[in-house]
Amino acid sequence: MASVNSNYNNLKQNYLFYEVGQRAKKYSGQNPDKKVIKLGIGDVTLPLAPVVVEAMKKAADDMSKAETFKGYGPEQGYGFLKDAIAGYYARRGVRLSTDEIFVSDGAKSDLGNILDIFGKDNRVLIPDPVYPVYVDTNTMDGRDISFVDANIENGFLPLPQEGMKADIIYLCSPDNPTGAAYNKEQLKKWVDFANAQSAVILFDAAYEAFVADENLPHSIFEIDGARTCAIEFCSLSKTAGFTGTRCGYTVVPNELEADGVKLNKLWLRRQTTKFNGVSYIVQRGAEAVFSDEGIRQTRENIDYYRRNARVITDALDRLGIWYCGGLNSPYIWLRCPNDMKSWDFFDYLLSEANVVGTPGEGFGRCGEGFFRLTSFSDYDSTREAMSRIEALLK
Numbered sequence: 001m002a003s004v005n006s007n008y009n010n011l012k013q014n015y016l017f018y019e020v021g022q023r024a025k026k027y028s029g030q031n032p033d034k035k036v037i038k039l040g041i042g043d044v045t046l047p048l049a050p051v052v053v054e055a056m057k058k059a060a061d062d063m064s065k066a067e068t069f070k071g072y073g074p075e076q077g078y079g080f081l082k083d084a085i086a087g088y089y090a091r092r093g094v095r096l097s098t099d100e101i102f103v104s105d106g107a108k109s110d111l112g113n114i115l116d117i118f119g120k121d122n123r124v125l126i127p128d129p130v131y132p133v134y135v136d137t138n139t140m141d142g143r144d145i146s147f148v149d150a151n152i153e154n155g156f157l158p159l160p161q162e163g164m165k166a167d168i169i170y171l172c173s174p175d176n177p178t179g180a181a182y183n184k185e186q187l188k189k190w191v192d193f194a195n196a197q198s199a200v201i202l203f204d205a206a207y208e209a210f211v212a213d214e215n216l217p218h219s220i221f222e223i224d225g226a227r228t229c230a231i232e233f234c235s236l237s238k239t240a241g242f243t244g245t246r247c248g249y250t251v252v253p254n255e256l257e258a259d260g261v262k263l264n265k266l267w268l269r270r271q272t273t274k275f276n277g278v279s280y281i282v283q284r285g286a287e288a289v290f291s292d293e294g295i296r297q298t299r300e301n302i303d304y305y306r307r308n309a310r311v312i313t314d315a316l317d318r319l320g321i322w323y324c325g326g327l328n329s330p331y332i333w334l335r336c337p338n339d340m341k342s343w344d345f346f347d348y349l350l351s352e353a354n355v356v357g358t359p360g361e362g363f364g365r366c367g368e369g370f371f372r373l374t375s376f377s378d379y380d381s382t383r384e385a386m387s388r389i390e391a392l393l394k
Helices: 006-010 016-030 050-062 079-090 107-117 132-141 184-197 236-240 263-274 280-289 292-319 342-353 379-393
Strands: 101-104 123-128 144-149 168-172 200-204 230-235 248-251 323-325 331-335 370-374
Touching: 006 132, 016 342, 050 280, 050 292, 079 101, 079 280, 101 107, 101 263, 107 132, 107 200, 107 230, 107 248, 107 263, 123 132, 132 144, 168 184, 184 200, 230 236, 236 280, 236 292, 280 292, 292 323, 292 331, 292 379, 342 370, 342 379
Parallel strands: 123 144, 123 168, 168 200, 200 230
Antiparallel strands: 101 248, 230 248, 323 331, 331 370
């Protein structure tokens, strides 16, 4: 008789963003005359950059000719894209070998799938509040999870604490959901802690392209010692609008070992067994992202979202509401006014201003009383949403 993975019984009934979507859908169905503006789920609104589209069109044409047709490609990515990614890192002084780069269909997949190469008995340390995938995927595997609190007092950037123990450590910078970003000195403390514990940092750099402060690192590999303790995950979803196109990459340094085994080799073995690679057409589009023109065009899109973030933060400043994020991140993390609970504020904004955000409680215990807004809407909608919120909260 087949049995199920009972660890799934320990998950919340609904994934956070599914619940947000269902509540918004129900309200819209009951109020068809209301224009609901969504600043909740972090999906992009601008189209792919022209240089990316042209590269994909050319790649599609390649697939129409026998002499340029591509069938199965390398599971870890085509050499032309891995060379482009290595070149992108080199711009910031980070040297990567192409065999350390693994192309995937996005950071979310790899952040869950990477757990295949780790034992179930590893102790996992996760900041709270946090992107739910980190918690849920470890819960599915039945691992022991402990949390380090992120709060106003530490700027939502927790650091290692005396007596803390961990085998796997999750970090995200710029952070989802709070938008806070670690500086090099703070990341160095985590790197030193991980090396001292023989732990592995799973570093989510999905929002690195939004870092505006040149004193802040874009990659954990800008930190001395990271190559012996860290795996980095990155995505083109927010960098270049690939949320529907799907492409990302993971960097596993050759020096990184656990139990005397190179994790690069384990990840290669896992990917060649369980993953068939990203399509040639998508990878040609991704290659164009890292060209000089691709970087220029995608930065124009990022600047557009930064302008939206300023609309949000300027309104919060006028209202006197505490927040972080927005400057180096597409997310703005605010304290709910009048000590409201997160889901109560969600319902209040939806019913009274017809604006959807994301309740902080959905990201963890320390998120209660906070709320996330995203800058990924269009500019006019962002302005209208914040105008409604200002009128409601004044």
